[in-house]
Amino acid sequence: MGQVQSRLTISPTPTKLAWMMHLRMLTTMHGLCEVRQCSKRWKNLCPQTKNLQKCQMSSAGSSEMLQVTVDDKSGIATMTMCRPPVNSLNLEFLTQINIALEKLENSKDCSGLIITSKIPKIFCAGLDIMEMYQPNVDRLQEFWRTLQEMYIRLYGSQLITAAAINGASPAGGCLMAMSCDYRVMAPGYKIGLNETQLGIVAPFWFQDLIINTMGFRQSEMALQLGTLFTSEEALNLGMVDKIVPQEQVMETAIQEIHKWKKIPGFARQITKSALRKPSIDKLHSKREEDIANFRDFITKDSIQKTLGMYIESLKKKAK
Numbered sequence: 001m002g003q004v005q006s007r008l009t010i011s012p013t014p015t016k017l018a019w020m021m022h023l024r025m026l027t028t029m030h031g032l033c034e035v036r037q038c039s040k041r042w043k044n045l046c047p048q049t050k051n052l053q054k055c056q057m058s059s060a061g062s063s064e065m066l067q068v069t070v071d072d073k074s075g076i077a078t079m080t081m082c083r084p085p086v087n088s089l090n091l092e093f094l095t096q097i098n099i100a101l102e103k104l105e106n107s108k109d110c111s112g113l114i115i116t117s118k119i120p121k122i123f124c125a126g127l128d129i130m131e132m133y134q135p136n137v138d139r140l141q142e143f144w145r146t147l148q149e150m151y152i153r154l155y156g157s158q159l160i161t162a163a164a165i166n167g168a169s170p171a172g173g174c175l176m177a178m179s180c181d182y183r184v185m186a187p188g189y190k191i192g193l194n195e196t197q198l199g200i201v202a203p204f205w206f207q208d209l210i211i212n213t214m215g216f217r218q219s220e221m222a223l224q225l226g227t228l229f230t231s232e233e234a235l236n237l238g239m240v241d242k243i244v245p246q247e248q249v250m251e252t253a254i255q256e257i258h259k260w261k262k263i264p265g266f267a268r269q270i271t272k273s274a275l276r277k278p279s280i281d282k283l284h285s286k287r288e289e290d291i292a293n294f295r296d297f298i299t300k301d302s303i304q305k306t307l308g309m310y311i312e313s314l315k316k317k318a319k
């Protein structure tokens, strides 16, 4: 996969023009294509797919980490993560996700979004631990800013969003799922904010998100213990909304979005915004402080040592 060489500057409150220029720069530099352009190209290649717009977010030469399709008829987009081995979120992957979220949000043809994974048994393994181990400090800060951006975009999206959780979903994977409006999960997997088990700390906005999702008491236990819940436990706690067999996860997410689409969109969006705005505003107002806290915390010798040991334990387990 081609690595992003430049520093990415996604400003906290970008003007529309600045943001579009930023996207254009990324598009040119990294061969990322625009949804509309790409759909046309796909249709030309595959005239038989009448109802499907397909956009492979990376062009030839890059890995295809994120596939975005928009069904013309229903307006439901599907964002499929495919970053082997475990869909861990590094800077480039997060950037692609943010670009796709921006495009879908601005597309008048899109009303709903499903996030899922192409990797068997894995939804998303959370942050790429290698981004935090022996990091370049500039990149580390940009990485965290880009993660903040993803949360702000997804949690604050006007679209009806659903996570089709078809595999393990620890830490950042759980954050992504909880940022959606609805979660449907296959049985037999684990989900949760397990940061303390790694010797690291879920920041205030991860904490706010889990509290908003399943209440304070269960969240304070889950966060301190770093609990990874089974699908069934997560359902009982309200962390996920439904469990269905693996092969029905996508269809169930689609059906649920159809149900939500019957509610007048304007009323639903205003309600969602009123409920989620305080958490998003809090992160906006503390964004730079949060980046500095993350940087100072992660670059501590003791934390680096702990992360090194965790990486070793994952490698040993994988052998």
Ligand SMILES: CC/C=C\C/C=C\C/C=C\CC/C=C/CC(=O)SCCNC(=O)CCNC(=O)[C@H](O)C(C)(C)COP(=O)(O)OP(=O)(O)OC[C@H]1O[C@@H](n2cnc3c(N)ncnc32)[C@H](O)[C@@H]1OP(=O)(O)O
Binding pocket: 085, 086, 088, 121, 122, 124, 125, 126, 127, 128, 129, 130, 168, 170, 171, 172, 173, 194, 195, 198, 200, 201, 202, 203, 293, 294, 297, 298, 311, 314, 315, 316, 317, 318, 319
């Ligand atoms: C005072 C302080 C105040 C404020 C603090 C401020 C800021 C907060 C600071 C820090 C917060 C940081 C927040 C972090 C959130 C995160 O998301 S951390 C990441 C947490 N993720 C995990 O713990 C998941 C680890 N992985 C697994 O449990 C399993 O891999 C998984 C269940 C996902 C899949 O299992 P399996 O199918 O058996 O696969 P393997 O375990 O064999 O793994 C395959 C290869 O993938 C590599 N890998 C796994 N997970 C990651 C990852 N997250 N990042 C990078 N790489 C990963 C694994 O090493 C194997 O690689 P190999 O084949 O050996 O090369």
